[in-house]
Amino acid sequence: MFDSQFMALPGITPQEYSYLQTATNGLSEQQLRTFLMIYSGKRKNPSDMLLFCIIGLFLLPGLQRFIIGQIGMGILYLFTIGLCFIGSIVDIINHKELAFEHNQRMVFESLQMVRMGNFQ
Template identity: 35%
Template sequence: MSKVLKYLPELEGDEQVFVAQMIKQMSEDQALQFANLYRARRRDPMTILLMNLLGFVAIAGVHRFYLGQVGMGLLYLFTGGFCLVGTVIDCFRYETLTFDYNANKAQECARIVMETMPSQASPSDH
């Protein structure tokens, strides 16, 4: 858990626990590279909530586009957020939507880091 607090102090709750498990076995260099890559790709739950609230006054579905869910974004856009019912539901689900997106991005970032920076064998392993 200390690596995640050191490199990604802005994470909270389930996301923090999830990322801590992912970087537990990484070296310091790998963890730093992961943190930089993940920080650039993750989405903030408050941003998702604010974008969702736009659906009540302006354009429904903006938050779905931002999360890479183009199909759902179009559906929300053309149906007024399922006549605002979907928009209301997403006001309560924004953290889950964000966590799912961020979990996928964390796995993607971990895969990239492990492929580009394979862990080095320590000198005592020889």
């Protein structure tokens, strides 16, 4: 019903689009607008995640993990030089999955905020 608003999110994948449709089913138009406002500030674009992974490989190991809130893994990558570069290379290959998993958590958090009314 309000699906076209999801298409305004930069770099949205079909998988994320489908997940958002399912997760926001039953929200009113005002709740959906509030959800999109909150979610768009928290989500990570897969293209940006690829950039963070490349920077993590060459300049600052673990950057991509710090960005998505996995502080422990970020510290591990930092001290092991991206798990001897292997972990950083795997993250480059799986950058879309990293972004999607992070975005799933942000959908849940954003929905909780909208449903509880704690969005100010």
